[in-house]
Amino acid sequence: MTADLSFPRQYARTQRFTLGAPRSFSVSPDGSRVVFLRSRSGTDRTNVLWVLDLEERREYPAADPRVLLGGADEELSPEERARRERLREGSAGVVAYALDDAAELAAFALSGRLYVAELRGGTARELPVPGPVADPRPSPDGRRVAYVAGGALRVVEAGGGADRALAEPDRETVTWGLAEFVAAEEMDRSRGFWWSPAGDALLAARVDDAPVRRWWIADPAHPGTAPTEVAYPAAGTPNAEVSLALLGLDGTRTDVTWDRDRFPYLARVHWSAGGPPLLLVQARDQRSQAYLTVDTATGATRELLTEEDPEWLELFPGSPQWTPDGRLVRIADEDGARVLKVGDRTATTPALHVQAVLDVTDEDVLVVAAAGPAAEDAATGEAHVHRVTRTGAERLSTAPGRHSAVRSGAVTVLASAAVDRPGAEVRVLRDGEQVAAVASYAETPVLAARPRIVRAGARRIPAAVLLPTGHREDDGPLPVLMDPYGGPHGLRVAATHNAHLTSQWFADQGFAVVVADGRGTPHTSPEWEKAIHEDFAGATLDDQVEALHALAADGHPLDLGRVGIRGWSYGGYLAALAVLRRPDVFHAGIAGAPVTDWRLYDTHYTERYLGLPDERPAVYARNSLVTDEGLSAPADDHRPLMIIHGLADDNVVAAHTLRLSSALLAAGRPHEVLPLSGVTHMTPQEEVAENLLLLQVDFLRRALPPAEK
Template identity: 30%
Template sequence: MTHRFKTFGLAAGLLLSSAPVAVLVPAAPAVAQQRQSITLEDIWAKGTFAAKQVQGFNWMRDGRYYSSLDKGEVVQHDVTTGQATQTLVSAQQLRPAGSQQPIAVEGYEFNADEQKMLFSTDVEPIYRRSSKANYYVYDRAGQKLVPLSAGGKQSYATFSPDGRRVAFMRNNNLFVVDLQTMQETPITTDGQVNKLIHGGGDWVYEEEFEVSKAFQWSPDSKQVAFISFDESRVPEYNMQEWGPLYPKDYRYKYPKAGEPNSVVSVSVYDVAAGRTAKMDIGPETDQYIPRILWTQTPNLLSIQRMNRLQNKLEILHADATTGKSSVAWADTDKAYVEVTDDLRYLKNGKQFIISSERNGYRHLYLFDMKGKLVKQLTQGNWDVSEFLGIDEAKGLAYYLSAEASPFERHLYRVDLKGKGKQRLGESGGGTDVVNMSPDFRYYLNYHTAANEPVTVSLRTAQDGKAVKVLEDNAALKQRMKDYGFVPQEFFSFKTSEGVQLNGTTIKPANMEAGKKYPVLMFLYGGPGSQKVLDKWNSVDYYTWFQMLAQQGYVVAIVDNRGTGGRGAAFKKATYGQLGKLETIDQGEAAKYLGAQPWADKARIGIFGWSFGGYLSALAVTKNADLFKVGISVAPVTTWRYYDSIYTERFLKTPQENPSGYDDNSPVQFANQLKGKLLLVHGTGDDNVHFQNSVAFTDALVKANKDFQQLYYPNRNHSIYGGNTRLHLFRQMTNFLQQNL
C-alpha cells in the first residue's frame, strides 16, 4: 500500500470555485454519433489501448549515446539525433554455451568501462519489488557469455563502480564475484529463511520503505555496506496455496501493527581483507534504518535512522573501518517524517542536499556535513515532488515540482545559492517524468496529460528543447478518437465545513438535458496519494471508466483530506484517525455530485482498491444513506491487521491509540449496510491479507446483511494473471449494470 508519500502544494493564485469548472482540459466537441464501443476484451485481452514506451533505456557513460532493447538486442543510439548507430549485442551473441537459443533478456546494465554487461533472464517475482533471476555476464571484447553463478538464482546483482566485481544476494546471504577469475566469495554465511537476511529488505521494509536491495558498493569499490534483518522475533503469517490434494502452507514474517519488527544492523565488508565491521547505530533495537548511502568522503557511510513512531529522522555519519558514528542531521514532525531518496552528497565532501517538509511544504535544503543550514534552495507554497540530482560542474540542482499547479508536475532547476530558478521543457499543463543523463546534458521526458497518453522525448538540459520524439503514441491517440473517448473535466467545491476538495469527472458523450445519470465514484484516498492529476491514467481504470461512460455512467474522482497536492497540513490532517475525515469528505462529495442537474442522487456508487477498498467499505456503512452500491477490492477492514511501518506512521501503535484503530473500522459498522456490496479479495494477498475480508464477511453475516463476494485463489494484492483481470472487471461491470 506504500506510496512515495510526497505532497504537492496548492499553487498561489489558482482560482477554484464551488461550481464545476474545467481547470485544465477543454470540453470536447459534441459527437454526432457513438463511435466504436469499448469492450472488456479490448482492455484486458487484446491490449487495444496499451501505450507504447521506450524499452530498456540506459544512458551511456560518454554522454553521446544511449542504449535500448530492441527485439532482444541492445542497440546504441546517438543522443543528438536519436538515431540507432550500431547493435552492441545481437541476439545470437546471447546464446549460453551448449544452447541454440539466446536468453530472453529482461534487463541489462553495463560495467564502468562498458566492456562487460550483466543480463537478467528467467526473472521470478517474490513480492512487490523483490525478485530473483539467472544473471549472465557478457564480455563484449571476447563476445563471451557466462553465468554469474552456478549456485542458483540471484537477486540484485550489481557491478562495483570500477566494474571489476559483482555483488548479489542469494538465499538470504551476500556474495561477491571477481569477474577476472569468476571466483565467488561469500560475504555472509548465516542467512536463513524467516530468521536472518543479509543485503535484502524484509517484507515490511520492501513494501513500505521500498527497500529490496539492501547493500551498496563504496565509490572506490573496496567495500560493501549492507543491512541485516534479524526476523527471529517477528510473527509469521500463514497463507494456504490452493491447488494440490492437500493445500500447502506459505509462511513468511509479517509484523502487524504493534508487533515486533526485525532487529536491524548495518555492516561494512572490506573486499581485500575479507573482514566485516559493524556500524554503531545506537543501543535502541526497536527502530528503523530505511536508507544507507556512501558519502563522497572516503570510508564515510551515511546511515538514516528513524524511531518507531516515525516522527524523527536522523542522518548518522559512520567511519566504515571502526564503525564509530555521530548524528549529523535530524528532522522532526508532530505527526510523521517521510523517507525519500532525495539525499545527495556533493563531491566537495563538505555539503549535502536533502528535502524536508519542515516549513509545511517539501523543499530542498543545502547543509554542511555537521548539519548546519547553508541555504534553502527552493521555497514557496508548493512541493518538490522529486529531487533528480546535481550538476556540480555548473552548480545546478534539478527537481520536479508542483509549482505551476497542484494538478501538474514539471522539471525545474535552481543554482546552489537558491537563485536562477527556471522551468525546463514546454509550457502548458500535464505531468512530466524525467530520466536525467549522468552528465546532466540531456534528459528523457515522459509527458502525459489527463487526456493524452505518454509522449517520450529526448531533450537538452540546457534549455529543455526537444532533440527527438522517441514515441508519440499517435496510433493510440487515433484509436481513442475512433472509440469516442471523452475528456476528463476538473472541478472543485467546498464542503459544509468549508474544506475545498478537487475532483474530476468522465461523462457520457452528448448528455441529454434533463436526464439523470448514475454516478460511480472512484477513490484511493490514502495519505500522500493523489488521483486528481493532469496525468494519463493507467489502462486498468481509465479505459474501463471510458467504457462505463459509453454505457451511460458518470465516473467521478475526488481527493479527500489526507491526500497529496495540498501541502503537509492538508495531508497530515488525518493523522491518528485514518478513515474519519476521508469518509466525511467522500460523503460530502457524494452530496455535491448528487446535487448536479445531470446526476441521479439515488444512484450513486463507490469503488476502490486497497486503501480505496477500505474507504469504499467504510463509505457504504458509515454513509449508507448516500450510496446505493459499493465495490470494495482487497480492503483493509481493521488497521490492526495491517503492517507496522505503514499503519503506525499514521496511527501510532494500537497500544498507544486503540480508538484510532477501531473507531473507523468497517467491521464495526457492518450492521449499517443498506445498499448492495461487492467484496473482492485474492487469497494469496501477501500485502492486505485475505484475513481482512474474512473479518468483514463475518461481521456482515452476524449483522444478517446480504452482499456479494468474490475471492480469487492464490492471487496477490493486484489480482491479476491470465484471464483474472478480464474476469474481475466483467463481474464488476455486471454488478453495476444490475444494481446501479
C-alpha cells in the first residue's frame, strides 16, 4: 500500500511522481482528438500512446508497448540510451512520438523498431526496416516516415515498403539526421531533420564528430569491461562539424551554405508553409546570432537580421518561427526586458518576462510568461499562458501556479500545477470553455509540501522556506539546510507543490530548509540571469548568503550556527563552493555530481558564461574548485563535505569529483566521496535514489549535531 511506503522509497519508485502523469500533448487540427503519453499507474515506467476523442468523449490506447512487444522486455541500443540521457528521459515504452499534419498517423520507436499508429482506429503496426531506429517522423501528408538508423537518414512508405536511404555516412564519425551532443544537451535541439511542408524533401543535419576529443568512461566495478568511448567537446576544444543539406525524395541533394566559420552553431531550424526554411545560427561565443532563410533551389542563405549582446544570447523554446502569413516570431531581450517580437513589432511590454512560444496563428501568438521587471506585486515562481494579439496580452490561465499549454484551432490543452495540490491538472478547453479533462494516474505523495514563498534581502531573491510538519513558533531555531540549484536554466522556487517535496522531507527530518534562486536563475529579467557573466563563484554564492541572513533577520527560525547546503550538478558545484569559500557561513555540504573544473565541461554551456579558457584563464581559475584560488579558505577551517558522483555520468564526468578529492587531499582537507557504480547523471535506479536521500540525512545529522544546552 502507498501509505506504508516511506517518502524516499515512493519518490524513487514513482520517478519523482512523474510516472502515470499525462504528458507530450498534441491536438488534431480539426479539434476532435487529443494525443498524449501516459503510463497505466504511478509506478509503471511503460508509457502508452493514448487518444482522447472529444466527439465521443472517450479515451483509448493507440499503441500499447506490452501488446506490441508481446510482453518482451524493451531493448535499447547504446545510442538510444545516450539520446535518452540527453533528454533526461527515465521512463520506458513510447517515450516520444511524431504526427502528420492531420494528426491521423503517429510514428514512434520501440525497442529499436519502427511503429506507426492509426489514431482514429487505435491500431498500431510495425514497419520492417533496418534498426535500431531513432526519431521517426511522418511526412506532413502521412504517406511516408523518415527515421535514422546506422547513422543514415532513411524514408519508408507509411504502409510499408520502398525503404531507402536518402543520406548515408561516408565515414564512421558521420551521422545524418541526429543532433550533436551540445545541441541535445545545451541548445534544447534534440532533432536533426525536418520535413518540407509539401512532404517532398527533408532538411537534414550532417554531423561529423571527428574533430571532437575522445574521452573514455570506465566502470571500475567491472574491470573486465572495456571503457566506453565518448566524443566530448570540453570547453576550449573542437566541436563537431555541423552542416545542412536539402534531400529530395527524388534523390537530389543540395547543400545549404552559410558562414559556418562565423556561426558554427546550428541552434534552431523551422520549416512551415509560412515561409522558406528558417535557421538560427550562433557564433561560438554566443554574443552574436543570425536568422537566415534558405533558398531551396540553390541552398544559399539570406540573412534576415543579426542580434548581438555583450554577455550572451539566450535560446528559447518555439523561437523563431513564421506566422502563417510570413511574419517572423521570436523572443528577444530588449531594453532590459524579455519580449515577444512579431515582425517588426514588439508585441509585449516589460510587465511580462516571455519564456516560450507555444502556438502561432495570423491573429495571435500563445506564450508562457512570468512577471517581468515592470510588473507590480507579481507572485514569485508563477508562470502563465498568455494570448498575445495586436492589442496586447490576455492571460488565459487564471489560477495561481505554473501553467503551460498546447493548442490547435479552438482547442487548448492547459496543464496547471499549484502549491496547494500535488501533481498537475490537465483540462481541455474549446473556445475557453472546459470540454474534458485528462486524468493523471500519478501517485499522491505520502507527505504534503508546505513552502512559504517569499522575496529575501535587498535584492529580493526568490526563496522558499519549509519547516517541519507541525512546527510551532515556540519550538526555537532549527538547523538550516540550503537546498539550491542556483544556476542557469534551473528554477527551483516554483509555485508548485511537487517541486518542494524533497525539501519538505528534509524539513521533516528536523531542518529549516531554504531554497533560494539567486542571480543566474531564470527569474524576472535578463539582467538577473546575466549577472553571473564570468562570475559563477561570486554572484551565486553571495546570493545564497544574502538570502540566508535576510530570512533569519525576518524572523524565520534559522540557527545560523548550524547551516548545511546540498545540491546536484550546478547545485553540487555551489554546495562545494559554499563550504570551501565561506566556511564562516556554511558548516557542512553535500555536493552531488559537481562541476569542479569548468575546463572539463562542455563548450556551448561553459563558454557562454566564462568565455574560452585559453583567452580567460583567470576567469576559469576564479570559478574553479580545484585551483589554489578555489581552495582559498584557511586550511585549518575545515567543514565536512560529502561528494557523490555516478561513475557512468557522461555529462558531468566523474573526473570532476576525482580532481576535487585529489586537491582536497593535497590541501589536507578531510572529505567523504560516495562513488555510484553504473549510475549516470540522472540516478534513475530506485534503490540508489532512495538510499541517497537517507545517506544525506545521516551525514547532515553527523555534521550538524544538536546545539549544546
